[in-house]
Amino acid sequence: MNGWLWLHLLGVLLAVGNIVTAAFWKVQADRSGQPAVAHAAARNVMLADYAFTIPGLILIVVSGSMMAERAGMSLTGLNWLTLSLVLFAISGIIWGIFLIPLQRRMIRLSAECVAEGRLSQAYRAASRSWAIYGTIATLLPIVILYLMVMQPHLL
Numbered sequence: 001m002n003g004w005l006w007l008h009l010l011g012v013l014l015a016v017g018n019i020v021t022a023a024f025w026k027v028q029a030d031r032s033g034q035p036a037v038a039h040a041a042a043r044n045v046m047l048a049d050y051a052f053t054i055p056g057l058i059l060i061v062v063s064g065s066m067m068a069e070r071a072g073m074s075l076t077g078l079n080w081l082t083l084s085l086v087l088f089a090i091s092g093i094i095w096g097i098f099l100i101p102l103q104r105r106m107i108r109l110s111a112e113c114v115a116e117g118r119l120s121q122a123y124r125a126a127s128r129s130w131a132i133y134g135t136i137a138t139l140l141p142i143v144i145l146y147l148m149v150m151q152p153h154l155l
Contacts, residue, residue, distance in 0.1 A: 004063045004070070011059025012145065018052035019138050023131075030127050035119055038127075039110035046103045057092075078154050080147045087147075091140040098133040102126055 022045045029041030067073075073081050109123040 002067075004067045007059050008063035008067065011056045011063060014052045014056030015060060016056075016141050016145065018048050018056065019134075019141065022048045022053075023134055023138060026127075027131070030119070030124075033119060035110060035113035035117065038119060038123070039107070039114050042103065042106040042110045046107065049100075049103075060088075080151045080154060083154060084144045084147045087140045087144050091137045091144075094133055094137040094140075099130060099137060102130040102133065106130060 026041045026045050029037045032038070068075070068081060075082055075085070105126045106123060109120060109126055113119050113123050
């Protein structure tokens with residue numbers, strides 16, 4: 001196995017592993033009903049994105065680009081690679097437009113909840129939206145993972 005593939009797999013492991021793990025811990029923290037736990041989880045989800053997801057995404061893009069170039073892959077027409085890139089872009093857009101602002105809002109609101117001693121409706125609404133957009137942004141990389149491994153012929 002070549003070095004670019006190892007870097008690609010490491011990137012996938014960091015990014016997808018963190019996305020799934022962070023979501024699990026965030027949901028568990030909210031279920032506890034404890035504002036301090038929810039606040040710590042909201043802050044740590046953001047921190048984990050910077051520590052694991054972003055470096056993983058960088059590894060995926062750089063190594064994937066190098067492997068595609070070396071293999072002479074076509075980026076025209078509908079194939080498993082172009083579909084993967086479109087889904088990757090959609091996931092990134094969801095993350096940038098919805099999830100990051102929601103995470104910042106949850107951090108701010110959960111800090112207020114700690115002071116109030118209970119999780120507010122505003123925090124719960126932001127957390128629900130985060131869960132919806134986060135589920136979509138998580139399912140897309142799982143579909144991409146399938147496309148990358150199976151490399152199906154499309155059209």
